[in-house]
Structures are given as structure tokens and as C-alpha cells.
Amino acid sequence: MSTKLLNIALADDDEDDRFLFSEAIDEIDIRTKLSLFNHGQELMDYLNLPKVVLPNLIFLDLNMPIKNGMQCLTEIRKNPTLRDIAIAIYSTSSSEKDIEETFLNGANIYINKPNNFTKLQEVIEKVLQLNWQYHTSNLNRETFLYRI
Amino acid sequence: MTLFLKYDFHLACRTILKEHLDALNISYTLGNLGELHIKGDLDESKKEALENSLKKYGIQFLDDQKSTFVERIKSAIDMMLRDENAKSVKVSTYLADKMNYSYSYLSNIFSESTFTSIENFVILRKVDFAKQLICKTDLTLTEIAFKLNYSSVAHLSGQFKKTTGLTPSTFLRIMKNKKDYAEEV
Numbered sequence: 001m002s003t004k005l006l007n008i009a010l011a012d013d014d015e016d017d018r019f020l021f022s023e024a025i026d027e028i029d030i031r032t033k034l035s036l037f038n039h040g041q042e043l044m045d046y047l048n049l050p051k052v053v054l055p056n057l058i059f060l061d062l063n064m065p066i067k068n069g070m071q072c073l074t075e076i077r078k079n080p081t082l083r084d085i086a087i088a089i090y091s092t093s094s095s096e097k098d099i100e101e102t103f104l105n106g107a108n109i110y111i112n113k114p115n116n117f118t119k120l121q122e123v124i125e126k127v128l129q130l131n132w133q134y135h136t137s138n139l140n141r142e143t144f145l146y147r148i
Numbered sequence: 149m150t151l152f153l154k155y156d157f158h159l160a161c162r163t164i165l166k167e168h169l170d171a172l173n174i175s176y177t178l179g180n181l182g183e184l185h186i187k188g189d190l191d192e193s194k195k196e197a198l199e200n201s202l203k204k205y206g207i208q209f210l211d212d213q214k215s216t217f218v219e220r221i222k223s224a225i226d227m228m229l230r231d232e233n234a235k236s237v238k239v240s241t242y243l244a245d246k247m248n249y250s251y252s253y254l255s256n257i258f259s260e261s262t263f264t265s266i267e268n269f270v271i272l273r274k275v276d277f278a279k280q281l282i283c284k285t286d287l288t289l290t291e292i293a294f295k296l297n298y299s300s301v302a303h304l305s306g307q308f309k310k311t312t313g314l315t316p317s318t319f320l321r322i323m324k325n326k327k328d329y330a331e332e333v
Contacts, residue, residue, distance in 0.1 A: 104322070104325055110313075140279065140280055142283075145314065145322060147313030148313055
């Protein structure tokens with residue numbers, strides 16, 4: 001297996017969800033380093049630190065206190081140094097309106113939070129593989145849109 | 149005013165390479181699938197200068213044998229998808245033929261270092277290609293299906309939906325709205 005390390009960030013205000021996510025990602029073959037954030041503002045403060053190692057992929061919950069996922073998404077896409085990071089929205093909402101709105105604002109992947117652990121693992125693995133392909137192959141980033 | 153462009157990546161890369169290699173007085177020939185043969189040896193300082201000047205175009209030297217090999221498999225897949233004459237040829241036959249290794253060997257190396265199989269990569273690449281054609285050309289889905297060697301539109305739509313989670317028409321609508329939205333902001 002490849003030795004390259006993928007840097008992943010997750011912003012989610014639900015403690016259980018953060019725990020399950022980190023358990024699931026640990027059991028996947030792809031080597032990752034996960035950073036966890038309790039809400040959007042915490043994530044944005046981290047991304048704006050000088051000399052920070054930027055994540056390759058960010059998972060964003062939509063409903064969070066202080067700063068929600070949509071606000072983070074918009075800020076990240078407006079910032080030239082952060083603009084190219086792949087973003088996966090990770091939400092319980094399956095309303096078509098929410099989904100399209102996140103795509104319009106620059107999300108790459110929309111995930112409906114799965115309701116069991118095995119499914120969660122499958123979904124994370126699929127997203128990591130996809131992101132890996134975009135990272136290492138000359139796939140067109142402009143059309144990097146997936147719903148899982 | 150908006151002008152519409154068509155690019156030939158292959159030619160663009162060759163031209164860039166030619167300009168930079170000539171500037172450093174390096175005599176060379178270009179092989180298939182991204183091989184650059186240099187006459188004699190290249191001293192380290194020249195190699196470094198070349199590597200630096202090519203970096204900004206996204207052209208990199210591959211030094212790890214395995215990743216080089218995987219990159220070559222990927223270029224061969226790209227070539228195959230663009231080659232009208234390769235339509236009736238199976239992926240396995242085409243790759244084995246181009247790379248001169250057995251397909252099972254290629255497939256093992258590929259899966260070991262990319263977290264996916266050649267088959268899955270081909271699907272991902274084909275869908276990516278379909279996405280480009282949907283956005284950048286006026287081709288109908290039927291024409292795109294034919295161009296990418298799908299047996300029917302239904303097959304293309306099915307694979308598109310299965311891979312991306314979106315139907316081709318939803319995808320097109322989102323891409324259009326996204327463009328309008330970006331112009332508004």
C-alpha cells in the first residue's frame with residue numbers, strides 16, 4: 001500500500017458522531033491523520049493559522065452552533081489559499097434544496113449521514129478513494145461532484 | 149465577451165518540454181506515455197533546473213518505480229479512451245499490449261498502490277470524460293454514449309448515476325446553475 005498520508009479534518013458539533021467517525025476512519029486501509037473540530041469557527045481558526053498543514057479533505061456538518069457548515073464552505077471557497085481543498089458535506093439533511101445549495105457554493109461531495117457503523121465505514125472509504133483519485137490522477141476538478 | 153477554447157494537452161506538454169529542454173541545451177527524444185529519453189547523462193544541476201522550470205506547469209519527474217508504473221498505466225487508459233480505433237478492444241487486451249506485461253501483473257501493481265482496481269479507475273475516468281463532454285460540448289447523451297463506447301444511453305446514465313450519485317441531467321443543471329451563481333457573486 002502507498003505510504004502517503006492523507007490529512008483529513010472533520011467539523012461536527014455532535015460528540016458521538018465525531019467519535020464514530022474517528023473509529024470508522026481508523027479501520028480503513030488508507031493512511032490518514034484526522035483532526036477534529038467542535039464547530040465551524042474552531043475549524044476556520046485552525047485553517048487560518050500561519051504555517052498550518054492544510055487538510056487534503058474536509059468533512060463538514062451543516063448544522064453547527066457559532067458557525068455552520070454552509071458559512072465555512074463559503075468562506076473556504078472565497079479564500080485563495082484554501083480554495084482547492086476538497087470538501088465533503090456530511091449531514092442528516094436529504095432535502096434536495098440543501099444538496100443543490102451546497103454544490104452551488106462549491107462542495108465536492110454530499111454525504112447523507114449513514115445510520116449504522118458498517119455503512120459509515122463504507123461511505124468514508126468511498127470518499128477517501130475518490131479524493132485519492134482526484135489527488136493523484138488528472139481528473140477534472142471543476143466537475144468534482146458526487147452524492148453518496 | 150467570451151471566447152471558447154479547445155485544448156490539445158498532448159501538444160501543449162510537448163511544446164512546453166521542447167522550449168525548456170532546448171533552453172538548457174539538452175538533446176532528447178520523447179517516448180510514448182510520458183517517457184523522456186535524454187542523450188547521455190544529465191548532471192544534477194541541469195536536472196534540478198529542469199525540474200524547477202517544469203513544476204509550474206504541473207509536470208513532475210517520477211522517481212518512485214511503482215508510482216511511475218502506475219502513472220504509465222493511467223496514461224495508457226487515457227489514451228485508450230481517446231482512441232477511436234480502440235473501441236472494440238478489451239481494456240485488459242489493450243493494456244497488456246501497450247505495456248507489454250500480463251494484465252494480471254498490471255492489475256496487481258495498480259490495486260496495490262492506488263486503493264482501487266483498474267476496472268474501477270476506467271469507470272471513474274470514463275464518467276469524468278462524460279462530465280467534460282456534457283459541460284463543454286453540445287453533444288447529446290446518445291452521442292456521448294456512442295463516443296465512450298457504451299452499449300446504450302441507459303448504460304451510460306446508469307453508470308453515471310451509480311458512480312456520482314447524480315443523474316446526468318441533474319449534474320448538468322447543477323453545473324449550469326453553478327456557473328450563473330459564480331457570475332452573480
